[in-house]
Amino acid sequence: MPIVRLSQAMRKLTAGDVITILADDPAFRADLEAWVRRFGHTVDSFENPEGRLQRAVVTKNS
Amino acid sequence: MTSDESGERTGAGLAGVDPALRRELEALIEARVEAAVEARLGSALEAKIAGEADAQLVARVHALEGLIGDARARLEAVEAKGELERVSILVFSGDMDRLISAFIIATGAIAMGCEVSMYFTFWGLTGIKKKTVYADKSLPERMLAAMLPGGASSLGTSRMNMMGMGPALFRSLMRKHNVESLPDLIGLAREMGVKMVACQMAMGVMGIRREELIDDLEYGGVVTYLGDAIDSKVTLFI
Numbered sequence: 386m387p388i389v390r391l392s393q394a395m396r397k398l399t400a401g402d403v404i405t406i407l408a409d410d411p412a413f414r415a416d417l418e419a420w421v422r423r424f425g426h427t428v429d430s431f432e433n434p435e436g437r438l439q440r441a442v443v444t445k446n447s
Numbered sequence: 448m449t450s451d452e453s454g455e456r457t458g459a460g461l462a463g464v465d466p467a468l469r470r471e472l473e474a475l476i477e478a479r480v481e482a483a484v485e486a487r488l489g490s491a492l493e494a495k496i497a498g499e500a501d502a503q504l505v506a507r508v509h510a511l512e513g514l515i516g517d518a519r520a521r522l523e524a525v526e527a528k529g530e531l532e533r534v535s536i537l538v539f540s541g542d543m544d545r546l547i548s549a550f551i552i553a554t555g556a557i558a559m560g561c562e563v564s565m566y567f568t569f570w571g572l573t574g575i576k577k578k579t580v581y582a583d584k585s586l587p588e589r590m591l592a593a594m595l596p597g598g599a600s601s602l603g604t605s606r607m608n609m610m611g612m613g614p615a616l617f618r619s620l621m622r623k624h625n626v627e628s629l630p631d632l633i634g635l636a637r638e639m640g641v642k643m644v645a646c647q648m649a650m651g652v653m654g655i656r657r658e659e660l661i662d663d664l665e666y667g668g669v670v671t672y673l674g675d676a677i678d679s680k681v682t683l684f685i
Binding site for chain 2: 393410
C-alpha cells in the first residue's frame with residue numbers, strides 16, 4: 386500500500402517539498418496518478434514503470 | 448311655492464314645470480347621482496382590492512424569503528459536508544480475505560482524504576476480537592464462543608480454507624508480496640483514524656462481550672451506520 390504510506394509521509398511535508406517513493410506494488414503508477422490528481426501534487430519523475438521496484442519523485446503542492 | 452323654495456328640492460321645484468321637461472331633468476339628475484355613487488363605490492372597492500393585493504403580496508414575499516433562507520441554510524450544510532467526503536463500510540463477513548479487502552479500502556480512502564467509518568456486525572465482529580471469554584455466558588453462548596475464531600489472526604478464508612491451510616498459504620503469499628497482514632492492517636486503520644463501530648445487536652445475539660473486542664471501539668446500531676452511510680459518497684457491504 387505505497388499510497389497509504391505516501392499519504393502518511395506527505396502530511397509531515399510542506400508545500401514545495403519533494404519526496405521520493407520506492408514501491409513494488411504493480412498498481413503503483415496508476416494509483417499514484419489518481420492520487421496526485423486528487424490533491425494537485427506533481428509527479429516529477431517515474432522510473433522503472435514496468436519493473437518490480439519503481440521509483441517516483443513527487444512535489445507537494447498544497 | 449315658487450321662488451323661495453330651494454332649487455335642490457327638485458320634486459317641489461319642478462312641480463310647475465312642463466311634464467316633458469321635468470321627466471328629462473329627473474332623468475338627468477338620476478344619471479348624475481348614479482354616476483357619482485358608482486364613482487365613489489368604485490374607488491372604495493378599488494382601494495380595498497389594492498389593499499388586499501398588497502397584503503397578499505407581502506405575505507408571499509415573506510414566505511418566499513423564508514424558503515430562500517431555508518434553501519441557503521441547507522446548501523451551506525451540504526457544502527460543509529461536501530468538504531470532507533465520507534466512506535462507510537459495513538463489515539458483515541468474518542472471512543480473512545474479505546476483511547483484508549475492507550481494511551485496504553478503508554486505509555486507501557483515508558489516503559484519498561476521506562473520512563472513513565467501518566461497522567462490524569455478525570461474523571464481522573470476529574475480525575475485531577482480541578480474546579475469547581467464557582465466564583458469565585449461557586451454554587449456547589459458550590458453544591458459539593468455542594466455535595468462533597479468536598481474532599483477526601485466526602480467521603478462515605472465504606474459499607479454499609482447507610481446514611486452515613488456506614489462510615496459512617495466503618499469509619505466506621501476502622508476506623512474499625509485501626502485503627500487510629490483517630492484524631497489521633487493522634492497526635494501520637486505527638492509527639490513521641478509521642472510525643470503528645461494533646454492532647451491539649449482533650454482540651447481544653452472539654453473546655460477544657465488550658472485553659472480547661479490541662479497545663477504543665464505538666458501539667452502535669443500524670441507525671448509527673445509516674447516519675454515516677446517508678452522508679457517505681461511497682458505502683460498501685463486505
